Amino acid sequence: MSRIQIHTKEKRFPVAPDLYGLFFEDINRAGDGGLYPEMLRNRSFEDSLLPEGCITKDGGKTFVSPTGWIEEFNGGEGMNDWVKNHPVAPTPIPAWYSENAEITLNGEDTLNKNRRVSLQTSFRPGGVIRNIGFCGVPQEKGRRYHLYAFIKADRPVTLEVSIAEGKNISACGKIKVCPGDYTRHDLELTASITTRNAELRIMCGEEAVVNFGFISLMPCDTFMGHGLRVDLVEKLRDLHPSFLRFPGGCIVEGFTKQTAMYFKNTVGPVWERPSHWLLWHYRTTNGLGFHEYLQLCEDLGISPLYVCNCGMSCQGRQPYYFTEDETKEMLEDTLAALEYARGPVSSKWGALRAKMGHAEPFPLRYLEIGNENGGPEYERRYKLVRKAVLERYPDITIIANDRGRGEILEADMVDDHYYNMPEFFAENVGIYDSYDRTKPNVFVGEFAVNQTYEGQLRAAISEAMFMVGLERNQDTVKLASYAPLLENVNFSSWYPNLIIFDNRRSYAIPTYYVWRMFGRNRGDYVVKSEEETGKIYRDFHGLPMVCGDFGMRFRNAVYNGKPVAPTRELLGKIVPEGDEYILAEDPESVFAKHPAPFHVPGFAALGEDLESREGVFEAEVFAEEGKEIGVGVLCAPKPLSFYDRMNPNPHGEWMLTNLEPLRFVIRDRKAQIVRGTIMPKPVSEQKPVELAAGRFHKLRCEVAEGFLRCYINGKFVVSTELPHYPTMASVTTVTDREVIIKAVNFANTADEIAISLDCEVESDYTLSILSGAADAENSFENPDNVHDEVVPRSGAAKEFRYTAPPLSVSVLRLRKK
């Protein structure tokens, strides 16, 4: 049983008005063929072009960037998995097929200077070319579709255009092409049948050479007529978001200068926008560009939050740091973007905005400089961009990626990202409770459970715990968004994603409903509340381990009275030597090949007892001057999985970062318990210890009753409570008339919560509730299996009880008397 005591009269601070928003990134083909409902894949015919500067050594299966980053390419089809699941064998010009006609890419005769190829087609009489879309071109009976194409021919020809599945023709029309330069042709097609796997066919009755410069097919009905897919935008709207962070994510960074995002490539007529290879394994034609994002924000009544590149590519993908001139060019691009959004129509970019149909400026107030960048290279570029932007737009809220090392970076906010397991989010409900309020405010720009229960209810509930923590700290946590947002199920490159779609359907994962509940129930002020609740200790993997600088020697390891030998080399190699073992560096490891800028110790697990959750581990470890030695336990829930549903680079169950070691480390005669692998977090005091170098010492860890206690040569040194999380977390906000209580029960049992208030309330109240089995999830077949419900309830009073179901989020809206 838990208790919540609510002091409605003690207002802590107003709610952050923009707290919940959206983060859109073009990943999983979320853009073309998704939110931007282009129905033809490879509409510019450029998909098979290698990203500029990259080379392939295996006939196009993969490419390698100038800095050595290797990616799956498959001739422009993208990921290996997509090719594996391809409905028909891929062709050299992705998504395009021909019968009785030759298709080739023509790099000389293109539509305009930004189009790098055209599709040159030599038709024989009755020849056909076909486009299979994004796993089919869907047709809905009675729905209208708009096709346009830029075409040139060597003689007058009539092209018969149809959308058909097998023998069933859904729609057809004719295009008459006269010889001459590229000419635009438009057709409106109305579907006469509903079908999923149709294709576009273009047939020519006579022999002719026809060049296609660009072709597009889109539904005529889009959200508010602004070109975006209705069901997807409606789902976004229903979350009640306040902002949209765009366009990424890692795609802002790219893995080369050419694969980074440039605003200038994303505005103007879409057929004139250069395409580029996105870091998430496909090419974009940039139809979903800067203007389209701003328009979406206007249509949803939300604030745009633009993420610009600051002059570097992704630091996790063999980075390229732009030269000074290249950085300046990128900065110019950012300033141009801001002028496009905010400049007067008399300015160069403001004029283009007006030409695109929007004379009024867009209210762009947030700018994030870089994505997931850090370190001195970032800090230098960040300062340059910030200064230049603030000189022109002093009111813009500047968001940094990093707080800076040494000196704190000047920023209005810093964007923190978290991808982890449910226990992490529950455990970190208080992560911002003691955040230093003199530091920049916080934007939690990306977070999601992506390890264990991903896309399922238990993950959603743990994220709700974390969001309670964000709400409790709205004086400094100003913005938050889930990531990623959208996934075309046939082109998945990341899991989970908030909304999943195919060509005609969409559904949301359970997390979506948490966001909808929190977005709909904001209140005006966060008030003081106190809670008493249970505690759950994080589960153990059940194995002890040794850890320390490479070369560490140990012997006589014993777990629960039984001798144990090393069984898993988690980082480094175990070399047996007589009755001793040496924890040695593995010359094949990534850290051996690319020395890390942080301390990398070795780790090895011992024994096979995966079941015990308490125990005593002892080992004799050889101490050496200046070297770190240690023992510990592995601290992670089972079963472990990491992107296990689809990850193209699956990590094993024994991936070290998932195991969260809790370890007793000694270096330079100072001992401490730390948590984690690289850049671990201290979780005990640091104690000076007597430890003679050049001999073995008995290190001992005891796990019992929720504590880890550590000893050297039989003498107690330090202890720490084992990682744990509360079973329930709550936050309360108020308006003049209402008290809004959000209570998240992360336990597997119901919690009867005793609620007490300092004001009288009506008995009748409204409850929004989300609960279910830990592994409950939604699917195309059962899209509403997990969702929140809003139900009337009664029984509220100054003191009352509310029973929160197991694994649940409850929002109680009480009316003040």
Ligand code: AHR
């Ligand atoms: O959301 C997916 C990716 O995760 C984003 O591109 C990046 O910012 C983060 O690493």
